[in-house]
Amino acid sequence: xxERIHNxxxxxAVLPVEVLExxxxxxxxxxxxxxxxxxxxxxxxxxxxVYNQTxxxxxxxxxxxxxxxxxxxxxxxxxxxxxxxxxxxxxxxTADYLVTGSWSKKAVEQAQRFxxxxxxxxxxxxxxxxxxxxxxxxxxxxxVHFTSNNTIFGTxxxxxxxxxxxxxxxxxxxxxxxxRPIDVQKYGLIYAGAQKxxxxxxxxxxxxxxxxxxxxxxxIPEMLQYRTHAENESAYNTPPTFxxxxxxxxxxxxxxxxxxxxxxxxxxAKAKPLYDFLKQSSMFRGTADPGSESLMNVTFVTGDxxxxxxxxxxAKEAGFDGLKGHRSVGGMRASIYNAFPAAGVQALVDFMRNxxxxxx
Amino acid sequence: xxERIHNxxxxxAVLPVEVLExxxxxxxxxxxxxxxxxxxxxxxxxxxxVYNQTxxxxxxxxxxxxxxxxxxxxxxxxxxxxxxxxxxxxxxxTADYLVTGSWSKKAVEQAQRFxxxxxxxxxxxxxxxxxxxxxxxxxxxxxVHFTSNNTIFGTxxxxxxxxxxxxxxxxxxxxxxxxRPIDVQKYGLIYAGAQKxxxxxxxxxxxxxxxxxxxxxxxIPEMLQYRTHAENESAYNTPPTFxxxxxxxxxxxxxxxxxxxxxxxxxxAKAKPLYDFLKQSSMFRGTADPGSESLMNVTFVTGDxxxxxxxxxxAKEAGFDGLKGHRSVGGMRASIYNAFPAAGVQALVDFMRNxxxxxx
Numbered sequence: 001x002x003e004r005i006h007n008x009x010x011x012x013a014v015l016p017v018e019v020l021e022x023x024x025x026x027x028x029x030x031x032x033x034x035x036x037x038x039x040x041x042x043x044x045x046x047x048x049x050v051y052n053q054t055x056x057x058x059x060x061x062x063x064x065x066x067x068x069x070x071x072x073x074x075x076x077x078x079x080x081x082x083x084x085x086x087x088x089x090x091x092x093x094t095a096d097y098l099v100t101g102s103w104s105k106k107a108v109e110q111a112q113r114f115x116x117x118x119x120x121x122x123x124x125x126x127x128x129x130x131x132x133x134x135x136x137x138x139x140x141x142x143x144v145h146f147t148s149n150n151t152i153f154g155t156x157x158x159x160x161x162x163x164x165x166x167x168x169x170x171x172x173x174x175x176x177x178x179x180r181p182i183d184v185q186k187y188g189l190i191y192a193g194a195q196k197x198x199x200x201x202x203x204x205x206x207x208x209x210x211x212x213x214x215x216x217x218x219x220i221p222e223m224l225q226y227r228t229h230a231e232n233e234s235a236y237n238t239p240p241t242f243x244x245x246x247x248x249x250x251x252x253x254x255x256x257x258x259x260x261x262x263x264x265x266x267x268x269a270k271a272k273p274l275y276d277f278l279k280q281s282s283m284f285r286g287t288a289d290p291g292s293e294s295l296m297n298v299t300f301v302t303g304d305x306x307x308x309x310x311x312x313x314x315a316k317e318a319g320f321d322g323l324k325g326h327r328s329v330g331g332m333r334a335s336i337y338n339a340f341p342a343a344g345v346q347a348l349v350d351f352m353r354n355x356x357x358x359x360x
Numbered sequence: 361x362x363e364r365i366h367n368x369x370x371x372x373a374v375l376p377v378e379v380l381e382x383x384x385x386x387x388x389x390x391x392x393x394x395x396x397x398x399x400x401x402x403x404x405x406x407x408x409x410v411y412n413q414t415x416x417x418x419x420x421x422x423x424x425x426x427x428x429x430x431x432x433x434x435x436x437x438x439x440x441x442x443x444x445x446x447x448x449x450x451x452x453x454t455a456d457y458l459v460t461g462s463w464s465k466k467a468v469e470q471a472q473r474f475x476x477x478x479x480x481x482x483x484x485x486x487x488x489x490x491x492x493x494x495x496x497x498x499x500x501x502x503x504v505h506f507t508s509n510n511t512i513f514g515t516x517x518x519x520x521x522x523x524x525x526x527x528x529x530x531x532x533x534x535x536x537x538x539x540r541p542i543d544v545q546k547y548g549l550i551y552a553g554a555q556k557x558x559x560x561x562x563x564x565x566x567x568x569x570x571x572x573x574x575x576x577x578x579x580i581p582e583m584l585q586y587r588t589h590a591e592n593e594s595a596y597n598t599p600p601t602f603x604x605x606x607x608x609x610x611x612x613x614x615x616x617x618x619x620x621x622x623x624x625x626x627x628x629a630k631a632k633p634l635y636d637f638l639k640q641s642s643m644f645r646g647t648a649d650p651g652s653e654s655l656m657n658v659t660f661v662t663g664d665x666x667x668x669x670x671x672x673x674x675a676k677e678a679g680f681d682g683l684k685g686h687r688s689v690g691g692m693r694a695s696i697y698n699a700f701p702a703a704g705v706q707a708l709v710d711f712m713r714n715x716x717x718x719x720x
Contacts, residue, residue, distance in 0.1 A: 005394030009401040012601055020387050020396055027384045028377070034365030034679070036380055038560045038606070041369040041682060074434035074562060075583060078597035082581035110581055195598055200398045202434060202562045202600030221442035221470055223435060237438035238555055240562030241372055242602065246398070319394070322401060 006344040009322035010151050010297060010335040011175070011196040019249040019339075026245075037245050042238050050241075051233070054248030061251055061260060064184050064207060069230040071206040072244050077103070077174045080191040080204065084170055085111035087216040087226055088189070089142045096120040096141040098161055101128045101150035102328060103172060108145070120144065121161075127329075128153040130289035135161060143168040143188060149176035151196070152326040154299030154333060155292040160186055168212060176296045177205065178254060179338055180264035188212050194243060196296070197337045199250050203243030254338065263338055267295045270342040274298050274334065277349045283307075283356040287331065301331035308332060311355060320348055366704040369682035370511050370657060370695040371535070371556040379609040379699075386605075397605050402598050410601075411593070414608030421611055421620060424544050424567060429590040431566040432604050437463070437534045440551040440564065444530055445471035447576040447586055448549070449502045456480040456501040458521055461488045461510035462688060463532060468505070480504065481521075487689075488513040490649035495521060503528040503548060509536035511556070512686040514659030514693060515652040520546055528572060536656045537565065538614060539698055540624035548572050554603060556656070557697045559610050563603030614698065623698055627655045630702040634658050634694065637709045643667075643716040647691065661691035668692060671715060680708055 007014040023037070030037045033046050040047040055070050064070060073079070084107075089095045093115045097108040099122040111117045121135035128150060137144065144163045148171050149156040156176060160183070163169050168188025177192040184190070189208045195201035206226070213230045222228045228236045234244075257263055275293060278286040278300055287299045302308050308331055312324050325331040336345055367374040383397070390397045393406050400407040415430050424430060433439070444467075449455045453475045457468040459482040471477045481495035488510060497504065504523045508531050509516040516536060520543070523529050528548025537552035544550070549568045555561035566586070573590045582588045588596045594604075617623055635653060638646040638660055647659045662668050668691055672684050685691040696705055 002389040002392045002394055004389060004396075007395045007399055009395075009399065009404070011598065012399055012401060014399050015396065017388070020398070024384050024387045027380050027387075029362040029364060032362045034362055035367045035369075035681065036364075036375065038380070039367055039369065039372055039374050041372060042561065044369065044682070074436070074439075074600075076434070076597045078583050079434075082583060086581075113579065113581070193598060200600075200602050201402065201598045202603055219473070221446075221473070223438050223442060237436045238371065238553060238561045240434075240560075240600070240603075242560050243562055243600075321395065322404070 005319040005321055006347060007321050008334045008336070008340070010326070010333060011193070012201050013196050013335055013337050014339050015199070015246075016250065016253045016339045019246065019253055022249055023246060038242050040241065042235055042241050047241055050245050050248055054244055054251060057248060057251035057255060058205070061178060061254055062182055062184055062207070067210045068184060069208050069210065069213060069226075071208065071226070071229045072234045072239055072247070073204045073206055073229060074202065074240055076201070076204055077172055077191060077193040078106070080172065080206070081107045081110035083224055083226070084143075084145065084189065084191075085114040086220055086224055088168070088170070088212060089115040091115055093142040094118050094138045096135075096137050096144045098122075098132065098135060098144065098146040099124060100131055100147055100155060101153045103150070103152070103174070104145070104147040107147070107172060115142065123155075128155065129287055129292070131155055131157050131292040137164055137167075141167055143170045145170040145172070147172045149173070149294050149296050151175040151297050151335070152329060154286070154288045154294045154297045156294035156296065158291060168209070175337075176294070178260055178263065179267050179296060181260040194247055196335075197339075199247040200243050203240045203247060205247070250339075266342070267338065270336060270340070270345050271295045271298060273349045274336075274345050277352060281352070281356060283360060284352060296335065296337055298334045298336065299325060299329070299331060305330065307359070310359070314355060315348075315351060318351055320351060365679040365681055366707060367681050368694045368696070368700070370686070370693060371553070372561050373556050373695055373697050374699050375559070375606075376610065376613045376699045379606065379613055382609055383606060398602050400601065402595055402601050407601055410605050410608055414604055414611060417608060417611035417615060418565070421538060421614055422542055422544055422567070427570045428544060429568050429570065429573060429586075431568065431586070431589045432594040432599055432607070433564045433566050433589060434562065434600055436561070436564055437532055437551060437553040438466070440532065440566070441467045441470035443584055443586070444503075444505065444549065444551075445474040446580055446584060448528070448530070448572060449475040451475055453502040454478050454498045456497050456504045458482075458492065458495060458504065458506040459484060460491055460507055460515060461513045463510065463512070463534070464505070464507040467507070467532060475502065483515075488515065489647055489652070491515055491517050491652040497524055497527075501527055503530045505530040505532070507532045509533070509654050509656050511535040511657050511695070512689060514646070514648045514654045514657045516654035516656065518651060528569070535697075536654070538620060538623065539627050539656060541620040554607055556695070559607040560603050563600045563607060565607065610699075626702070627698065630696060630700070630705050631655045631658060633709045634696075634705050637712060641712070641716060643720060644712060656695065656697055658694045658696065659685060659689070659691060665690065667719070670719070674715060675708075675711060678711055680711060
């Protein structure tokens with residue numbers, strides 16, 4: 001088999017080898033069923049067992065209370081950008097957004113056609129290189145929306161934002177979900193495209209409180225109501241069965257690591273050598289403010305675009321793939337989600353140190 | 361490896377073994393890239409090569425003219441039920457629907473909130489066991505929508521419905537797409553959930569004429585505009601990369617069979633022994649009218665629910681899975697899409713003949 005290289009892709013991203021190996025074994029026959037995982041009816045007992053285990057493991061992993069639904073939807077986080085306001089915001093109401101990067105900007109733009117929006121905090125003044133400390137909320141917002149990790153700008157909320165009591169907190173956690181323990185009860189709704197920390201692209205995990213499901217409007221298409229998916233356990237229509245299966249394998253893998261507290265320790269230990277190196281390097285520097293740095297996406301530059309390009313090319317040549325920063329910011333980005341191996345980060349640091357020595 | 365059994369599931373459904381084998385080989389490394397197919401960035405060169413080949417093969421297979429877009433969306437055919445009227449129907453306009461089963465009923469229901477709907481033909485009077493011959497269209501409908509194959513009732517349009525000149529024909533082809541040649545130019549829009557004839561669940565193929573894309577409204581969420589996906593080659597946000605990859609493998613497999621004309625011959629030869637048997641059996645009878653029978657889903661009953669149940673249980677025991685009819689109609693259904701092997705149909709006929717002899 002071809003040797004696997006260091007895959008720093010921001011998503012779809014690296015998956016645990018044991019998850020891929022297990023999926024591989026079940027492609028032509030799920031267990032001894034004689035039917036591959038891709039070919040099982042979503043209403044058959046074999047897939048229902050997969051579904052039930054996936055939901056149970058998700059609940060166990062994140063300590064999800066019974067009054068929250070676990071849904072597997074389609075259309076990515078981008079579809080949640082409009083589904084959230086379509087379901088939770090009415091004309092005459094205001095929704096507050098904390099704008100810390102490109103994705104939260106897109107989210108607030110999509111909400112504008114459903115009601116009033118208010119940007120309660122923004123870090124746009126310094127090109128989103130930090131997480132704002134303060135927010136000025138509107139009176140009685142319908143909800144407060146934030147993006148817990150900013151894939152493009154390499155920043156991450158160190159703690160949940162403080163919101164007015166009783167206001168539902170809505171989180172786009174696409175790029176750091178289950179990278180650390182999460183107190184689900186603080187949230188009204190959490191959503192995450194799977195392709196960074198949870199599985200393949202094409203399935204979106206939505207964790208939503210029951211009262212918000214029930215309060216949603218009935219005059220929008222059934223497929224766009226959270227109610228429809230909650231009442232039908234994500235099988236109102238054919239769900240993305242393989243994505244759910246793979247997410248289940250990733251949940252099992254995380255439980256095997258010891259759960260989210262252990263996963264957090266792994267992620268902290270994994271990112272540290274890279275951030276430590278950036279602090280003392282005379283060639284490279286991190287772009288996120290101290291205290292706002294992401295454990296998932298480490299963004300850095302040399303300060304010289306030509307040198308950036310040379311570095312990226314040399315790294316690619318040496319088997320470090322996907323280090324080019326997002327087209328909207330340039331520079332470099334190392335995406336090191338849960339499944340990215342610590343040895344790969346260490347190898348990158350060694351490579352950067354050598355590159356600096358040879359090109360300094 | 362576990363032996364594969366006869367999988368008559370209506371969807372997700374059986375896939376060609378060689379497609380599954382190839383996917384299996386590429387799970388840990390796509391070719392010699394060192395990164396698995398699930399883990400490649402949707403903007404990287406390796407996945408873009410997959411995407412381009414998939415689109416090219418789709419165009420070649422179905423002879424899709426240049427003024428049609430090939431899109432890979434999410435949310436299943438159920439999401440097209442509302443996206444079609446949301447994009448093609450305005451208040452004050454009327455859309456015509458040909459109602460031949462549960463799915464077309466659902467489609468017309470979802471359209472009602474966007475404009476006026478008119479049922480131009482229906483086979484509801486005889487529980488959808490036939491395809492209507494005539495239709496009474498409204499004056500200048502925005503489009504005419506039909507379902508080319510009715511998975512649940514085992515009926516299929518033998519030829520395209522005749523629609524007034526200049527009116528866009530919209531087709532839900534989920535359960536018989538690419539089972540026979542298709543004259544794309546007759547259509548304004550064709551959509552199909554992949555999980556029956558094209559690949560795994562979680563990706564929807566949409567073939568849409570450019571003028572319909574351009575005429576779509578701008579005041580709906582970006583993700584719900586065909587324009588957004590057409591302008592961004594299905595990568596406005598992260599597409600379901602694995603589903604696209606797998607669909608590409610299925611397209612290659614169909615081209616290898618000789619293209620759609622050959623696929624049609626295979627399907628006709630494959631279904632024939634079962635329909636022939638049903639015509640002469642004294643225990644089983646097909647439920648679809650002659651001339652309306654589907655080559656994809658063969659529905660039949662004994663006329664005795666207890667006997668139906670005994671047959672389904674005995675068949676399952678003997679390795680024929682998924683023969684239970686849809687919960688809304690009962691009886692039996694053998695889904696024998698493109699990838700279902702002819703030998704499996706013959707084995708079923710032999711089993712039915714023996715069952716009839718032993719239980720007659």
